[in-house]
Amino acid sequence: MFQMSTMALRSNLFLSPLAGYTNLPFRLVIREVGGVDLCTTDLVNARSLIERNPKALKLIETNDADRPLAVQLFGAVPEEMRDAALQLEALGISAIDINMGCPVRKVVKTGGGSAMMTELDKTHALVRGMVDALKIPVTAKMRLGWDDQNLTAPDLARTLVDAGIAAIFVHGRTRAQGFEGTVNLEGIRKVVEAVPSLSVVGNGDVTTAEAAKHMFEVTGCAGVSIGRGAFYNPWIFKHTQHFMDTGELLPEPTFDERIRVLRRHYDLMVEVFGENRGSVMFRKVAPWYAKRFGPAKPFNKAVVQISTREDFDTVLADYLDWREKFTDTEGQLLPQYQLPPMVASFMQEPETAVEKRKTIPVPKGPVEVW
Numbered sequence: 001m002f003q004m005s006t007m008a009l010r011s012n013l014f015l016s017p018l019a020g021y022t023n024l025p026f027r028l029v030i031r032e033v034g035g036v037d038l039c040t041t042d043l044v045n046a047r048s049l050i051e052r053n054p055k056a057l058k059l060i061e062t063n064d065a066d067r068p069l070a071v072q073l074f075g076a077v078p079e080e081m082r083d084a085a086l087q088l089e090a091l092g093i094s095a096i097d098i099n100m101g102c103p104v105r106k107v108v109k110t111g112g113g114s115a116m117m118t119e120l121d122k123t124h125a126l127v128r129g130m131v132d133a134l135k136i137p138v139t140a141k142m143r144l145g146w147d148d149q150n151l152t153a154p155d156l157a158r159t160l161v162d163a164g165i166a167a168i169f170v171h172g173r174t175r176a177q178g179f180e181g182t183v184n185l186e187g188i189r190k191v192v193e194a195v196p197s198l199s200v201v202g203n204g205d206v207t208t209a210e211a212a213k214h215m216f217e218v219t220g221c222a223g224v225s226i227g228r229g230a231f232y233n234p235w236i237f238k239h240t241q242h243f244m245d246t247g248e249l250l251p252e253p254t255f256d257e258r259i260r261v262l263r264r265h266y267d268l269m270v271e272v273f274g275e276n277r278g279s280v281m282f283r284k285v286a287p288w289y290a291k292r293f294g295p296a297k298p299f300n301k302a303v304v305q306i307s308t309r310e311d312f313d314t315v316l317a318d319y320l321d322w323r324e325k326f327t328d329t330e331g332q333l334l335p336q337y338q339l340p341p342m343v344a345s346f347m348q349e350p351e352t353a354v355e356k357r358k359t360i361p362v363p364k365g366p367v368e369v370w
């Protein structure tokens with residue numbers, strides 16, 4: 001369904017790296033819900049991996065159910081990038097993704113992240129060194145360029161093809177844009193056209209199955225990668241695959257299904273990070289689920305204070321009781337509390353949509369902009 005050099009994937013839908021979020025529990029949740037095949041870790045500093053820094057090792061924690069997995073590396077020293085990738089290959093990681101899009105100063109000033117988009121010769125040499133040393137595919141994730149005056153992604157893509165890259169992931173914004181404005185589908189299309197022999201995966205603001213289809217059609221991309229949309233909606237991959245295969249839009253998951261997956265996500269957080277740390281980390285995860293719950297103020301206020309499983313259970317039980325006043329006898333939200341459908345920023349608003357939101361919120365995290 002999606003060919004990435006020697007690797008055949010069962011889905012052309014991908015989970016984008018979201019530092020602080022795309023950890024093992026989230027990836028397992030996404031995989032269990034279905035529709036996705038290759039998932040990617042948060043970005044990991046190549047040097048920290050070589051030095052066996054415990055934090056870096058935690059970022060690459062995985063298990064047999066978490067396959068196929070790509071680890072995203074950042075760094076600008078070719079030998080370090082190669083050696084870190086070799087270590088990952090030896091551990092059974094399926095692919096290496098190179099971060100060429102991160103605009104954060106700390107990363108850019110070392111020559112990594114989006115700085116790589118501006119230095120094509122150096123980038124070529126770094127990628128070539130990795131491709132030559134590895135058996136597993138090497139991919140790259142980039143933005144459209146540094147700013148509107150420097151939309152270098154098509155040139156960079158051609159350079160990367162020459163260096164032996166297996167696929168590229170393009171977020172349809174420039175570094176200067178941060179997360180502002182709408183995603184530039186035309187910009188992604190130019191990258192697709194620049195490298196006809198390569199699989200290009202489009203990315204940015206896809207929050208619905210229709211938006212994913214629109215991105216495929218308008219850009220001609222071979223795959224679509226989804227980040228924040230998967231947080232609102234871990235079902236997005238399954239629903240998109242179904243929509244692409246059959247033309248039928250599946251209804252949004254029920255509230256009960258959302259709660260089932262929320263609980264599963266919490267259990268996995270505790271399993272992987274321990275009860276206290278897992279609970280504390282879940283404080284920033286739960287409000288994403290709650291965005292589609294309907295009225296949820298007391299839940300959002302209480303869940304950001306949990307430290308134990310007992311806290312989590314109490315907060316959820318209290319919320320389920322409280323929410324009953326907004327539902328009918330079947331448990332459905334009364335019409336005045338129902339949420340308008342989600343609309344991707346680059347899609348026309350349907351007439352029924354009351355929601356006027358133009359952007360997906362960027363969650364608080366270790367970074368200001370990506």
Ligand SMILES: Cc1cc2nc3c(=O)[nH]c(=O)nc-3n(C[C@H](O)[C@H](O)[C@H](O)COP(=O)(O)O)c2cc1C
Pocket residue numbers: 016017018019020041042043072099100101102141171203204205206225226227228229360362363364365367370
């Ligand atoms: C909190 C956060 C963390 C991110 N971390 C990474 C990262 O580690 N590596 C990367 O290449 N992109 C990172 N990104 C960018 C996303 O992978 C993606 O390109 C961007 O969010 C647009 O896609 P989306 O609208 O589907 O989220 C991050 C974005 C956000 C909001």
